[in-house]
Amino acid sequence: MKRIVLFASGSGSNVENISNYFLNNSEVKITAVLTNKSDAKVIERCNRLNISALYFNRHAFYKTDCILDILKNMEPDLIILAGFLLKVPEKLVKNFPNKIVNIHPALLPKYGGKGMYGMNVHNAVKTNNEQETGITIHYVNENYDEGAIIKQAKTQISVTDSATDIAHKVHELEYEHFPQVIDQLLHG
Ligand code: GAR
Secondary structure (H helix, E strand, C coil), X not given: CEEEEEEECCCCHHHHHHHHXXXXXXXXXXXXXXXXXCCCHHHHHHXXXXXXXXXXXXXXXXXXXXHHHHHHHHCCCEEEECCCCCCCCHHHHHHCCCCEEEEECCCCCCCCCCCCCHHHHHHHHHHCCCCEEEEEEEXXXXXXXXXXXXXXXXXXXXXXXXXXXHHHHHHHHHHHHHHHHHHHHHHC
16 A cells, blocks of 8 residues: 655645545555645545545644654655645655655746745746746755656647636646656656
């Protein structure tokens, strides 16, 4: 049995998509979703999907070993950041080398770093009149959005696309590729 722990801060549509992908796979289990937002929509999704959701605050995350201890107990094969917006503390990175994987909604190294998340990314891509954007799935290291890249996928942007249209295209890429990459990492 392979175990995945997910971190999410927002809507959780990637969490739901990953959960659906592994639904009939008795070899892979989503142990829990951890969130730093007590009102995140992902919690509702977890209730519906019958996945345990655990809320933690910044203090617990940065100033205590609470999350580290929880993760150690869960013995995850992979820790997946699916729309998780906080920087991962160094001690977590050190304790789970090459086990923490993030998805970023742009073609890193472009549009990465602090403040670059969700619609901020797509608005910047639109403002700069980019002709393409995409997703980057990468390992997490001590610096925002700088870990080794596992996979990138691209989509074209037309001049009439709004930032919301771009977000939609990027989400479609995420739904297509993220579960498959997770599957490959678990079994590769
Ligand atoms: C996703 O597009 C993900 O790439 C992005 O947040 C969105 C979450 O959507 N992550 C980041 O921006 C991380 N820097 P979701 O909550 O519907 O899965």
